[in-house]
Amino acid sequence: MHLAALHTPSQIQLNKEGNLKHFLTIEGLSKETLTKILDTAASFFNDQNQLITNNLLEGRTVMNLFFENSTRTRTTFEAAAKRLSANVLNIDIARSSTSKGETLRDTLWNLEAMAADIFVVRHSSSGAAHFIAKDVCPHVAIINAGDGRHAHPTQAMLDMLTIRRETKKDYKDISIAIIGDIKHSRVARSDMAALQTLGCKDIRVVAPNTLLPYGFDDYGPEVRLFNNMEDGIKDCDVIITLRIQNERIDSPALSSQAEFYKMYGLNKERLALAKPDCIVMHPGPMNRGVEIDSSIADGPQSVILHQVTNGIAVRMAVLALAMQGQLQEKGLIEAIAV
Amino acid sequence: MHLAALHTPSQIQLNKEGNLKHFLTIEGLSKETLTKILDTAASFFNDQNQLITNNLLEGRTVMNLFFENSTRTRTTFEAAAKRLSANVLNIDIARSSTSKGETLRDTLWNLEAMAADIFVVRHSSSGAAHFIAKDVCPHVAIINAGDGRHAHPTQAMLDMLTIRRETKKDYKDISIAIIGDIKHSRVARSDMAALQTLGCKDIRVVAPNTLLPYGFDDYGPEVRLFNNMEDGIKDCDVIITLRIQNERIDSPALSSQAEFYKMYGLNKERLALAKPDCIVMHPGPMNRGVEIDSSIADGPQSVILHQVTNGIAVRMAVLALAMQGQLQEKGLIEAIAV
Amino acid sequence: MHLAALHTPSQIQLNKEGNLKHFLTIEGLSKETLTKILDTAASFFNDQNQLITNNLLEGRTVMNLFFENSTRTRTTFEAAAKRLSANVLNIDIARSSTSKGETLRDTLWNLEAMAADIFVVRHSSSGAAHFIAKDVCPHVAIINAGDGRHAHPTQAMLDMLTIRRETKKDYKDISIAIIGDIKHSRVARSDMAALQTLGCKDIRVVAPNTLLPYGFDDYGPEVRLFNNMEDGIKDCDVIITLRIQNERIDSPALSSQAEFYKMYGLNKERLALAKPDCIVMHPGPMNRGVEIDSSIADGPQSVILHQVTNGIAVRMAVLALAMQGQLQEKGLIEAIAV
Incomplete structure (x- = not known):
């Protein structure tokens, strides 16, 4: 993987007219995009x-x-693509020809040659989708469905859509708290990038130091760190609770679920510190009673299931837009029409 | 699971206008439905x-x-839904997020929020589909594709459709024999309920006492027990042979396949005791030479493969009707139009 | 399996008007077909x-x-069928009812009764698709997607289409070399049959004797054997390199990959012996550096990825034609309309 490329604001996902032709990462995309x-x-x-x-x-x-x-993520993309009337093929890529000694590059070229228009790529390595778009199949629209700890850009965009549709406020007027395991969350990373690009001025990261990523200071002046939950969520418009992954428990970073809940679990008393119309989000799957209390998850301020529905809409959007960007680059259509 | 609810004739599957909005069980549905x-x-x-x-x-x-x-059952529902032009998603529900500590309820709510209209549910626990329709996702049309030993209502309806199309007689004028492992058959239970509702007056259950369910006396005056095969099928219009499941063999209930065939296997001599135009049915998969002889299974009176085709039609019908019942309840359509 | 039937030029795949109704093997089909x-x-x-x-x-x-x-092959058929707007069902046939003691024949009859129009069959036994078309489901269009070492007829037809589209010459004017493991390749067998039927006069098989099939002398006067690579490809218009399967390595037939590459690997020096516009084909998946050098596989004369795209077109063609042949036989259409 070309790790160096990940940290340059890449224009690889845009065609010459500046429209999306892949969707790889939030970073480097304009507010307009x-x-x-x-x-x-x-x-x-x-x-x-x-x-x-x-x-x-x-x-x-x-x-x-x-x-x-x-x-889950595969299902959302399959549902989204079918709502757009696409033909969808789920490729058993792990069992595919790489097991016969074929290179991954040849496998991907073969799939492209089967007249594929779009690849939705999920990979455990950071930069995998980027690598495919840049070096293997640039003429297929590549959609990043999550790569390692790097990015989960459709999750970020569904969070942005949910904030817009539910708060009906401009991003620049919103205070938002992101709570929990920032270090291991590709959602947090992508959310922060999107919020900054969209103009949010008050992004609060609420976490113990052990769950913060290295280099946290680089995130910009809009992003502030709170180790104390109560301070972090005070007067917020939006709270995003992150999933605590079970494999982190009993590590040096996190002693126990009960301990996390005591310090950072979202419950009624704490939510009362935020604005009265504050919305509560979670990327799922939830650990009820760890990062969030059931009374909040199922309560009137929760928009957690709306996030899921918005996720279908956002995936429909990036599939349709990237397809049109590819067609535009090939001269097959003149303008983006959605 | 709310087992108590199973034994009340539930109206949960009907909307306020009395039209199907789920399809969970035959019991409690009217002849008109x-x-x-x-x-x-x-x-x-x-x-x-x-x-x-x-x-x-x-x-x-x-x-x-x-x-x-x-x-097999999944394939029939997939084929039926696609014939109605639906988008069909096969969810790997066993491997889905429940493995990440998420509750089943949350998993189902997530799937609903992906803009699902219909869930086709197969579960080993009696009442699972009922529970989902009542307590988890009442606004999704729930279709029961078999739950434990309780019900397999689409199988019952395809049997009813086959009887109607093949005999061209009214149910009230039909004598029908159901032969074999009544005790472990959700088909038998659902078939008897459907036949009684449709007005059948002569339902004969042919089985050794060891393969009868407890509480058999409660089935009503239309249902009679025969331990003797020859008496049971005499002058019948319809014979339904049930599958002997291999795991029952060598149990106290059933000594051997050969023994069962000798006592209850359907062969030419026995079929000759029924009416000349008697049809022979089997829910599949068949054990040839155990519950049925190949000469009968492949003979002119067998309608076993017609049952399979009728199964697609019946599944199309319940999918379409339950969808319309949901839309009607939500005020999105006025009347059922199929 | 009726192995004897495999060696008679079977008319089983044609309807009474002489049009395809199954697609099982190249052998016995006319140049017109x-x-x-x-x-x-x-x-x-x-x-x-x-x-x-x-x-x-x-x-x-x-x-x-x-x-x-x-x-890979399943994906190509799924992609092809969906491009024709079919409903496609991938049946987990290995896990299907045969595991419940049902006969294969009953399983297939059941699938047919679910209103299937076409079965795409892949089986490790030679003659499996032929057997199903002849003895089990003659009214379903059976498409052979590879059976044992016998035939892989859609691969042969995509090779023929590639030769036609890329060389723009008539088959009778083409010299073609097929290089490598002829013995274990169903592709080679099907290719030779198609080339002969289409009129090719100069088919050169380049292989060590250990990788030739028994009875090689029977292939006809158009087919010549070359143990020497340089002689075999001299002045060729088309070169087809075959995959060396890893399990053959270290067998008496093949000492090592390096040894094979030294004797039969296609590289620049050797390709220079062919005509300047010679095209290079490979059925995939490739072993780069064994049967073919990367400079050739990715070079200007390679049409390997065009083969894949042509494979979708050919599969669309046989699916559409066999379907129409079935409808014609049933009297539902008068003439083949594609």
Whole structure:
């Protein structure tokens, strides 16, 4: 993997007209591009607030390449692509020809030659989707469905869409707290990048020092660290609680679930410190009673299931936009039409 | 599971107008409702007796949730939903987020929030589909594809459709024998309920006492027990042979396959005791030479493969009807239109 | 399996009008039939040389029955069937009811009764697809996706389509070399049959004697054996390199990969002996540095990835043609319309 490339704000995901042709990472994308994604996603809801279906990918072939298993994320992409009328193929990429001594590059070229238009890529290595887009299949629209600890950009965009649709406020006027295991969360990293690009001025990271990433100081002046939960969520508009992964428990970073809940679990008393209309988000799957109390998860301020629905809309948007960006680059369409 | 609820004739599967919105069990459904399902299923055959396709579920998302593996039943539902132009997603529910410590309830809510319209549920526990429809996702149309020993209602309805299409007689004029392992068969239980509701007056259960369920006396005056095969099938219009499951062999209930065949296997001599136009049914998969002789299974009176085709039609019908019942309850359509 | 039947030029795959109704093997098909497949496949490319989609299988149900796992071949058929707007079901045939003691015949009859129109069959036993078409489900269009060492007819047809589209010469004017493990290659066997039928006069088989099949002398006067690579490829128009399967290495037939590369690996020096516009083909997956050098595989004369795309077109063609042949036989259409 070309790790060096990950830290340059890459223009690889844009075509010459500046439109998306891959969707790899939030970093380096402009406010206009992120807003285009959000506008497109929002347009996929009808007046009854139901997700529509349409023909934007009719006749197109979407292949899901999940090198790392994630039933849930794969399902969301499959549902999204089918709502756009695409043909969807789930490729058993782990069992595919790499096991016969073929190189990964040859396997991917073969899949591209089967007339694939879009690859949805999930991989445990940071930069995998980036590498495929840059060095293997630049003419296939590559959608990053999560790569190592690096990025989970559709999750970030569904969080942004949820904030926009639920708070109905501008990002610049929002105070947001992100609570928990920032260190191991690709969601947190992508969320912070998106929030900064969209103009958010008050991003609070609430975590013990052991769950903060190295180099945390580099995140910019909008981002502040709070070790104390109560201070962190005071007067917030949005709270994002992160999943504590079981494998972190009993490590030097985290003594026990009960200890985490005592220090950072979101409950009624703590939520009362935020603004009265503060919304509560969680990327799922939840550990009830660890990072969040059930009364909050199921309560009136929770928008956790709305995030899931918004996730379908956002995935529809990036699939449709990246496809159009590829067609535009190939001269097959003149302008982006969604 | 709320086992108590199973024994009350539940109205949970009907909307306020009395139309199906889930399809969980035969018990408690009226003759009119069962007839509506059968009429709808019958309408899906064209003049050449071929199954049609249509757009009744276009733009709808059907998720198959098979907690218990059943390739065959899953395939029939997938084929049926696709004939209605639905988007179908097979969810690897066993490997899904429950393995990450998420509750089943949260997993189901997440799937619902992915804009699912219908869940097809197969589970080894009696009442699982009922529980989901009542307590977890009442606004998703829940279709029971078999739950424990309790119910297999689409199998019952395909049997009813087969009887209607093949005998061309009214249910009230039919004598029917159900032969074999009644005790462990969810098919038998569902078939008897459907036959009684549809007005059948002569239902004969042919089995050794060891293969009868407890509380058999409660089934009503239309149901009679025969330990002797020859008496049981005399002058019948319909014979349903049930599968002997291999794991029952060599148990106290059943000494050997050969012994069962000798006592209860359907062969030419025995079939000759039924009416000349008696049809022979079997839910599959068959043990040839155990519950049925190959000459019968492949003979002119066998309608066993017609049952399979009718099964697609019946599954199309319950998918379409339950979807419309949900839409009607939500005020999105006024009347059931299939 | 009826092995005897394999060696008679079977007319089983044609309907009474002489049109394809199954696609089992190249052997016994006329030049006209093969040309019809190639013409149909070629018609599925648009002016920009992109594969089109169409509605030729709309409302039809295609079931993939892969008794032997082959992710790549299954994916190509799934992609092809979906481009024709078919409903596609991947049947987990290994885990299906045969495990419950049901006969294979009953399992297949059940799948047919689910209103299947086409079975795509992959099996490790020679003649499996032939057996199903002849003795089990003659009214389902059976497409052979590879059976044992016997035949891989869609691979042969995609090779023929590639030769036609890339050389733009008539088969009768082409010299072609097939290099490597002829003995274990169903591709080689099917390719030779197709080339002979299409009129090719100069087919050169380049291999050590240990990798030639028994009875090699029977292949006809157009086919010549070369143990020497340089002689074999001299002035060729087309070179097909075959995959060396890893399990052959270190056997009496093949000492080492390095040894094979030294004797038969295709590199620049050797390719220079062929005609300047000679094209290079490989069925994939490639062992780079064994049967082919990377400079050739990725070089200007390689058409290896075009083969993959042509494979989708050819599979679309045989699916559409066999379906129409079945409908014609049943009197449901009058003439083949693709």
